[in-house]
Amino acid sequence: MLDILVKNLGFAYDKDIILSNINMEVKAGTFVCLLGQSGCGKSTFLRLLAGLEKPTSGEIYVGNELLKNPGLQRSMVFQDSGLFPWMTTGENIMIALKQKFKGMSYVDRKNEAIRRLKDVGLDESSFHKLPKELSGGMQQRCAIARAFSIDSPILLMDEPFGALDAVTRSNLQGLVIDLWKQEKKNRKTIFFVTHDVDEALLLATDIFILGQAPSNIIHRCSLGGGKTWNINTIHTDPNALELRNDLVKIIHNEIKKKSSKKFETYKKGVAI
Numbered sequence: 001m002l003d004i005l006v007k008n009l010g011f012a013y014d015k016d017i018i019l020s021n022i023n024m025e026v027k028a029g030t031f032v033c034l035l036g037q038s039g040c041g042k043s044t045f046l047r048l049l050a051g052l053e054k055p056t057s058g059e060i061y062v063g064n065e066l067l068k069n070p071g072l073q074r075s076m077v078f079q080d081s082g083l084f085p086w087m088t089t090g091e092n093i094m095i096a097l098k099q100k101f102k103g104m105s106y107v108d109r110k111n112e113a114i115r116r117l118k119d120v121g122l123d124e125s126s127f128h129k130l131p132k133e134l135s136g137g138m139q140q141r142c143a144i145a146r147a148f149s150i151d152s153p154i155l156l157m158d159e160p161f162g163a164l165d166a167v168t169r170s171n172l173q174g175l176v177i178d179l180w181k182q183e184k185k186n187r188k189t190i191f192f193v194t195h196d197v198d199e200a201l202l203l204a205t206d207i208f209i210l211g212q213a214p215s216n217i218i219h220r221c222s223l224g225g226g227k228t229w230n231i232n233t234i235h236t237d238p239n240a241l242e243l244r245n246d247l248v249k250i251i252h253n254e255i256k257k258k259s260s261k262k263f264e265t266y267k268k269g270v271a272i
């Protein structure tokens, strides 16, 4: 089981400190949503988990092993799908399968790609289409199919539905939850970055809020299996409403702190 341990993690772009002293323990099979205001470092944190950036301080352990580089145990889904535009959707999935399952035959990879596309509601005709021939929502479905096909135990999703309309977004939220729940044993650990508190309430088993940069975790809550709401009741369920209010308050207070700090700096500048 690949539990994840983040210890005193810090990160800076040159002298610009983005993340500071982040500590987190995530059990394998957890669905983590990471909330926080724009620019606080959510994507940076995900890139560190992916091994695409190196910590400035502290460490990340995946299943007791120090994380050093990108690896096939983690796959990523971005806001813009990240599909290779010169390959058909089918080829996009097949090349990922080739990388992960070295000995898999062409025919098996093709069949698996078609099966994965069907799992996300895309029919066989989309196998031959280039990403540009698909809608944004269909491209994201394909990106999700690709991420699930390589069967990595950890899935990192960076605002994957941020650019989609409300109905498509809601359909894809349901799809990700279904695919995640489908794996009864060895369920994936998902890290899902979002601005949207409702999205986090709907998807997460655990919610973390990052504060203002240099950010650390300012709030965490575990919903576990005790969620009383779903897509139909999230706007009426009293528990969901209460938790939403709490989370929104925490995020707003953090934004207020940031703007009053900026104002102080501005006032000092004027006084000088």
Ligand SMILES: Nc1ncnc2c1ncn2[C@@H]1O[C@H](COP(=O)(O)OP(=O)(O)OP(=O)(O)O)[C@@H](O)[C@H]1O
Residues within 6 Å of the ligand: 013, 018, 036, 037, 038, 039, 040, 041, 042, 043, 044, 045, 195, 213
């Ligand atoms: N490659 C880079 N070089 C220098 N600074 C960067 C780089 N990438 C991001 N930053 C800065 O790091 C900070 C955190 O960025 P990041 O994208 O992680 O935030 P975020 O919380 O994901 O934001 P958003 O919600 O708006 O996507 C921002 O101030 C951003 O300008």
